[in-house]
Amino acid sequence: MASSPTLVIGTRGSPLALAQAHETQDRLVAAHGSTGAGWTVEHLPLSIIKTTGDAIQDRPLSEAGGKGLFTKELDIALLEGSIDLAVHSAKDLPTALPEGIAIAGFLPREDVRDAFISHRFRSLDDLPRGAVVGSASLRRQAQVRRLRPDLQVTLLRGNVQTRLAKLERGEVDATLLAMAGLRRLGLTGHVTTVLETDDFLPAVGQGAIAVAIRAEDERVRQALAPILDGPTGQALAAERAFLTILDGSCRTPIAGHARLIGPELEIRGLVLRPDGSESLEAVRRGAPEDAAALGREAGAELRARMPADFLKA
Numbered sequence: 001m002a003s004s005p006t007l008v009i010g011t012r013g014s015p016l017a018l019a020q021a022h023e024t025q026d027r028l029v030a031a032h033g034s035t036g037a038g039w040t041v042e043h044l045p046l047s048i049i050k051t052t053g054d055a056i057q058d059r060p061l062s063e064a065g066g067k068g069l070f071t072k073e074l075d076i077a078l079l080e081g082s083i084d085l086a087v088h089s090a091k092d093l094p095t096a097l098p099e100g101i102a103i104a105g106f107l108p109r110e111d112v113r114d115a116f117i118s119h120r121f122r123s124l125d126d127l128p129r130g131a132v133v134g135s136a137s138l139r140r141q142a143q144v145r146r147l148r149p150d151l152q153v154t155l156l157r158g159n160v161q162t163r164l165a166k167l168e169r170g171e172v173d174a175t176l177l178a179m180a181g182l183r184r185l186g187l188t189g190h191v192t193t194v195l196e197t198d199d200f201l202p203a204v205g206q207g208a209i210a211v212a213i214r215a216e217d218e219r220v221r222q223a224l225a226p227i228l229d230g231p232t233g234q235a236l237a238a239e240r241a242f243l244t245i246l247d248g249s250c251r252t253p254i255a256g257h258a259r260l261i262g263p264e265l266e267i268r269g270l271v272l273r274p275d276g277s278e279s280l281e282a283v284r285r286g287a288p289e290d291a292a293a294l295g296r297e298a299g300a301e302l303r304a305r306m307p308a309d310f311l312k313a
């Protein structure tokens with residue numbers, strides 16, 4: 001691959017995706033000054049790429065083909081050389097990447113928690129019986145039903161702004177969104193209450209920005225090294241190993257979160273029935289160097305404990 005004089009950043013076109021791409025651009029400029037090794041940073045171009053996932057608005061993505069829908073076109077652009085790095089929400093990245101694509105690492109993680117948002121009610125507990133909570137995430141739907149089996153849970157799709165607008169119009173009484181996205185968009189003013197991870201476990205990768213590159217591209221790998229965050233990488237190694245064990249074998253909602261506690265890494269993982277009536281949790285703690293093994297162990301424990309109907313045929 002001929003080295004180009006600049007680094008082209010590929011991104012989806014949603015406001016959140018653009019905010020994440022700009023954050024990556026800003027961090028590169030801050031780390032390297034005005035010129036990097038063999039490339040210029042003043043005009044690191046953003047290449048906006050429309051993905052299949054963005055085009056589908058009327059059904060849950062779990063039905064339409066899953067997370068790869070948000071990354072396929074960016075992967076192709078990387079492999080064709082029209083972009084040099086692709087910026088993704090780690091949460092939306094599939095566990096298995098296509099041949100030739102690698103994750104260089106992750107930017108420092110934002111708030112991992114989910115936010116409860118409602119114009120009329122103060123918290124999930126405060127919602128009256130039968131109130132309507134909208135979410136497109138099977139994980140959020142199941143955890144809401146676990147805490148409040150008496151609520152009505154409906155599908156609410158679209159990007160962050162679209163969902164807030166639907167809430168505003170009264171289509172639902174409440175919704176849940178990631179704090180990370182709201183912060184990056186400057187929309188935390190909408191947050192009613194923040195859900196602590198003890199009560200409501202985030203998605204694997206939530207709050208982290210992943211940077212994907214061509215697996216063999218050492219030039220881009222080196223340019224990115226100073227902006228990538230080690231602790232986030234360790235947490236994500238545990239979470240993604242956990243998810244890798246489960247997403248191929250189980251067909252129920254999955255949540256997982258790893259963090260450093262002093263010198264140790266802890267991962268908590270959860271699988272639930274979609275109706276929230278049953279859930280299983282696993283916790284592992286150990287050396288951060290063993291992140292992937294800790295994640296795999298937590299995943300294997302849940303797989304072993306799961307009732308048969310949680311598993312894929």
Ligand SMILES: NCc1[nH]cc(CCC(=O)O)c1CC(=O)O
Pocket residue numbers: 089090091092160176177178179180181182205206207208209
């Ligand atoms: N699936 C959409 C998506 N992908 C990443 C984020 C937020 C940012 C993050 O979780 O890192 C969101 C919106 C949301 O879940 O509220």
